[in-house]
Amino acid sequence: MTDVGSTQFDVRDEQLDALCDRLRTNPGPIEFDGLRATASDDGDTFGLEIPDRSHGDLSESEFRGVASEGDVAPYVTNWYYWEEVVGHRGRHRRTFLRHAEAADEHAVPERYDALESGMETEWGEVVVTATLGSGGHRRYEVRHADDTGVETRELDAHDDPLDAREIATYDDRGRYRPLKTAPSLVSGWVFSDLDGRDAVETLDVLYPASVANWNLEREGDLDVTHWRETAERQTGIYDVIEDLDPEAVEWVAEACCVDSQCLKRREWEYDEAHELEADGGAGTFPCREPCSLVVAAARKWTKLEEEETHTYEFDLTPSEKEQVEAIVDAVADGRTEDIREADVYEGANRYRARFLRAKRFDEHGNLSGTPTHPDEDGTAGHHGDHDDH
């Protein structure tokens, strides 16, 4: 990507051409990130200012010479990159890329120094590193945060943002990831040399709509839709979820939306007047509405919550009661795979669970031989309710 005889600090002829063209075709001055450039009405003379330096009444060749000098060039290539390469279409993309080099906080020379060694932005589980390419063009690297410091050649190299689709589809055990913001993105890959458009596209594949929603929030324009409104909007098989009690919505948020389950920061509440107590998380980008997974799970919970409680009698030793609690905890925290096969001190250990089942379940799978529905014969199994519509 490097031009012969050109470094990241040099101005290219085409950039100077663009600067002159812009000043001649548009009568207004250029004022951008500390660069001020002007042209006379007839387009024959030019002026150029950066902090602590000012030149006026320059011929075009003098102007091009000054613009190419060491301390001025970064201002010119910086203008070219942001105004001619990135442009203003795609405001979310532009804002993100400006954010990736803290453009609103640091002057051009400091930024160029920082970009030389790379400026990092965390985004969910990934890190975007902005660097300088030739002629001040920015290049971006995207990799998993767990791979920070790993040699690039040791990672699977990609250059097409759409490759991220495959990366984001399965977790490290090959299971389908229906929620892209679940903290289960695999590591071991790198997009090492992307332009700005492809960098944002890669993030948009890994974390769909996250850049747009993050920027809308920055602009104070994020359209948060609270639980109640989302529930009332549903039709078909999901229209039942509006019957779910507010208390149960708390449990939904606690079950599904905390940082251990989803990296989006929950901004929706029960409704505008009633906040949920569950932790919304500390994620970089917001969650503006209950997602389809939450809606689908809530449908199941709405049906389950319609049931009345019933008093059962079970015979359990104190340790068995604690073991049941340990099993629920292990499943809820996704720890079952981490419990070692021979670690019989863990209640959720497989042998411990099998022992409990052998001792306490009858031939129909009923705990302590107690039927689920006492008026039935106890054989009623668990019936599935898999609906993916």
Added chain:
Amino acid sequence: MQALVIVAHGSHLNPDSSAPTHAHADTIRAAGAFDEVKTGFWKEEPSLREVLRTVESEEVFVVPLFISEGYFTEQVIPRELRLSGWDVSAWGSDGLSADTATFTAEDTGQTIHYCGPVGTHEAMTDVLVRRAETVTGDPDVGEGFGLAVVGHGTERNENSAKAIEYHADRIREMDRFEEVQALYMDEEPEVDDVTDYFESEDVVVVPLFIADGFHTQEDIPEDMGLTDDYRTGYDVPTEVDGHRIWYAGAVGTEGLMADVVLERAADAGADIESAIATVREETRETDAGGETPATGD
């Protein structure tokens, strides 16, 4: 600047559901007709609710990757995309003829050309035939062959059967196959009895479904007697009651589906003629000489 957004159902459980949507989007992206090509899903991300904000263009063609007009195309998609003032009458459809109607998206302000579903477009007939070519490995398949188009049936939506009949009629009119029959999963004539409806020894069976899943991979193969247990697989063709059944799987996985998406957008005013020609040629798996082996699996 014009953008294409393909909207589809997707799944929380099965990654195969959205695979054809992504594949067709990739084909169209490679043809270069649109400045942006994006996908949005009911069950995956970006959601229908948020897909438009990932699009930078002001003018967006939205094509639903659905088989028929009904609940999703008439209620769910327009509601979730926030199409201002949407009413199904805007399509003026008889259940098969929805083409396009233009609205403003309330949240983004974009101009949205909301197209009818791919399944009812006339170009879908060609995809069914192309699927038969692909599964038999014969670009001229027809002589000596019967063709069955299989649909879900009317359980949830009467327009679903209309689409099946429509394409079966059109293929019959081509006079290419010996016999053409519409069959259903949940009503007569049933796909279970496929061999009763054909005299031809060879029968290609193409389900008019968008993606492979429970129905196309488990129900239909078992119902037709291709296998007792879908997990053990089946041959293409499989001999059943003296017929060779060439089971094609969901038509939506056929590469030429990308053409129907483009046709929908072109009908809605997108300027993409050259891309249509490119996609038609590049999605062909059987070459003109018919040398390419069958890829059915």
